[in-house]
Amino acid sequence: MNGSDFEYLATLLRNRAGIVLGEDKTYLLETRLMAVARKHGLSAPDQIPCVLRNGCPELEADVIEAMTTNETLFFRDRHPFDALQRDILPELITLREQSRCLRIWSAACSTGQESYSIAMLIRDFFPLLSTWQLEIVATDISPLVLNRARDGLYTNFEVQRGLPVQLLVRHFEQTQDMWRIRSELRRMVTFREFNLLDDPVGLGTFDIIFCRNVLLYFDVQTKRTILERMSQRLRTGGALLLGASETVYGISDAWVPDQQLRAVYRRNARQLLGSIERLMKSAAPETRLQWRAT
Ligand SMILES: C[S@@+](CC[C@H](N)C(=O)[O-])C[C@H]1O[C@@H](n2cnc3c(N)ncnc32)[C@H](O)[C@@H]1O
Structure with missing residues (x-):
């Protein structure tokens, strides 16, 4: 060529x-x-x-x-899922006690292993959430991988990567030489085509965003735009999880690393305050007064 x-x-x-x-x-x-x-x-x-x-x-x-590189596996890197189980979800369950609503976004979900790992973890460790309004939205640019994810059908090789055998037995059924994730878990995930170059405003807001092993394919400006847009989609107290080789350092100050949890990021409160201040300055004087009073 x-x-x-x-x-x-x-x-x-x-x-x-x-x-x-x-x-x-x-x-x-x-x-x-x-x-x-x-x-x-x-x-x-x-x-x-x-x-x-x-x-x-x-x-x-x-x-x-x-x-596109679609490499993925169940419970990839393990520690993000430990953080989800031990810290992120328990905190959010307390914070959202009133609304009883949780939304999780698996951005760049590939063939669905990441989103189904989240679903399995919630099923096994947070039975309380079955009475909540819980939504896992999984998106990718590729219609082909999304179709595979929706089918939830995996080869022997795929289920041997990262998935403990007890979870395979509990959450999958064997169909000839493949394994299909059970329908109750498939129903927990909504798969949608979405290009990360687009503004995710139409996807709504989220409590947790998994954006793992995709930013590494983009240039700095693209990463910055995506990270900044994602920070506007995160609800208060939420978390962003990046891949092991990805970071926000030198790219975006919309996020700060969680002091305790590896590869977990929180919205930068100082940057958020700056945005609110800028918004207030540009607003009409009577609106400013109302904001100050609240
Ligand atoms: C390596 S996989 C990561 C899968 C999963 N997040 C994980 O960590 O195992 C990267 C995925 O990003 C998707 N992708 C690449 N460019 C994208 C874009 N512009 N918008 C949305 N998804 C994209 C690919 O189709 C692929 O499925």
């Missing part, structure tokens, strides 16, 4: 999905696009840019799909 074709595809991936592709990734691009080229009747990946330049939305979607 020549330099200008690579550049064209790299720009498309950055603009449409936020994915940054270094020049050393030509080989990766060509390998992953081999099957896409075949599917569209092209003899090689280097024919793809020419077809795309003439406009072909199906091919464009397949290129983006092929270039």
